[in-house]
Amino acid sequence: MNNKELMLIAYKVKKHVIDAVHSAGSGHPGGSLSISETLALLYFEEMQNLDINNPKNPDRDRFVLSKGHCSPALYGVLAEKGFFCRDLVKGFRQIDSCMQGHPSIKDVPGVDMSTGSLGQGISAACGMAISAKLDNKSYRVYSVMGDGETQEGQVWEAAMFAAHYKLDNLCAVLDFNGLQIDGNITDVMSPLPLDEKFKAFNWNVIYAEAHDFDSLRSGFAKARECKGKPSIIIAKSTKGKGVSFMENAAGWHGNAPNDEQYAIASAELDAVITELGGVG
Amino acid sequence: MSQKKATREAYGEALAEFGGKYDLVVLDADLSKSTKTDTFRQKYPDRFINCGIAEANMMSIAAGIATTGKTVFASSFAMFAAGRAYEQVRNSIAYPELNVKIGATHAGISVGEDGATHQPIEDISLMRAIPGMVVISPADGYEARGAVEAAILHKGPVYLRFGRLAVPYVNEPDYKFELGKGVTLKDGSDITIISTGLMVKEALDASDILKNEGISARVINIHTIKPIDKEIIIKAARETGAVITAEEHNIIGGLGSAVAEVLVENFPVKMIRVGINDKFGKSGKPLALLEEYGLTASNIVSNAKKLLNK
């Protein structure tokens, strides 16, 4: 897929995020908007053997959204991929919908692991990766983590495990947006330097720009080429990317836009979608 | 019948035995020599994964492996499996209904010398409160073996509670384990002693002592604490009119609570819970500790008499 087509998907995902969070009246737009491009690239280019008619295909590449609060972006990309009807995303967080606040493997086709409690998803991804090794299977496992999430000790237990068992079929993406709920990660509890920490844990560390497909693409390629070590792409991102007033604002971590804000956000996203040749 | 075996020992042997019959992966957290998963590791080294001293990670790893279709056993001391990793068990394993069996050993105060930090007395309570979690507490080696196979055949999360201490057999070698079915080990008409784990033997002994004093005590072994066998409990209450529960666990939240829940809603009778009276354990020889904490046949006997005003 070319970058323009991927960008169109990323912006449609962003639109799902805003629609879902607005109609639910709650949810996490900031971190969902920062990973939209990453998810578009993963689901439309990088991940292999995805089959919308057989979401449990045993040979598929897996994806674990370790920062499960960014479920609207995951639901959005799964809907665009065709795992379920696009309209379902609007039911996000509603009592009669399968779109749980955090991803649920039992409820949503295409979701590979239930997440939401930070720190656990990356471990589950390690479990999937080691299972592939046990079976001599060639599927790969991807997982997106938050930068604040790395404050969880379990992340480092998983980091040790992945390196110890040489899980080179595991590629983590760290959404390096610099923000968490209470503010800047460096003010709340600095996890920096993250690259040096992962290097010290024997990971292959790759740097990328989260909103630049060429950069992400080459990051995933480097991860695929690396043997004997797990890889992590530290993807420098802008929290809230694509909605002007949400960009780099910690306040938009977990808040829904009101009707007026929603109208502005929609208009901004629609403008990009139209410019990219899509229907806003 | 004079011979003894720790249920953890039987657990390790069962894993090694069933490793040939079922596609199992076994995880441990640097305790394989103690939990006895080492017995499996020696036979199937390729299907054993040491997770190091990181129980929380181990539970989520187990969950991840289970999503790929395997049956996974994750073992540690019950203190850390149910305590340290509680939330991982709840959110990574139970909520997604994954096929992970938690083989928790060294439950209760019979751990002995290691003391309170290693003597979980709350694990049944924690695990049974998780939706969909099956909780099994075997009484002897034969039952432990049966429980392992039943756990493998059951699709979904199971918590298996094993002990460190070698305990006498209460069942026969050809014992057939039935998940969710209580077992009447001795009939009786004046009172029922409902017990689990190593307290089943104490309940049997108590029943013998009571018999000599003219009291006919029924003995029921509840190895599956969840889902609990309501029928056998209600029937016993109806037929004997008084119930004692006996467990190596805090009297809050364990077998006693589970039985009380059944009776209060169906057939309330007089009842006393014998167990650890809401206090921490401590170091000591296992048998001395069981004695001091009242986890004995004689304490069951005194409580039975108290309940019957005798």
Ligand SMILES: Cc1ncc(C[n+]2csc(CCOP(=O)(O)OP(=O)(O)O)c2C)c(N)n1
């Ligand atoms: C174990 C756990 N603790 C706390 C939370 C509540 N929580 C949800 S999101 C979040 C901040 C996450 O920050 P970060 O990982 O940087 O995510 P992003 O910026 O990408 O949204 C917190 C504390 C949680 N979901 N899980």
Ligand SMILES: [Mg+2]
């Ligand atoms: Mg962040």
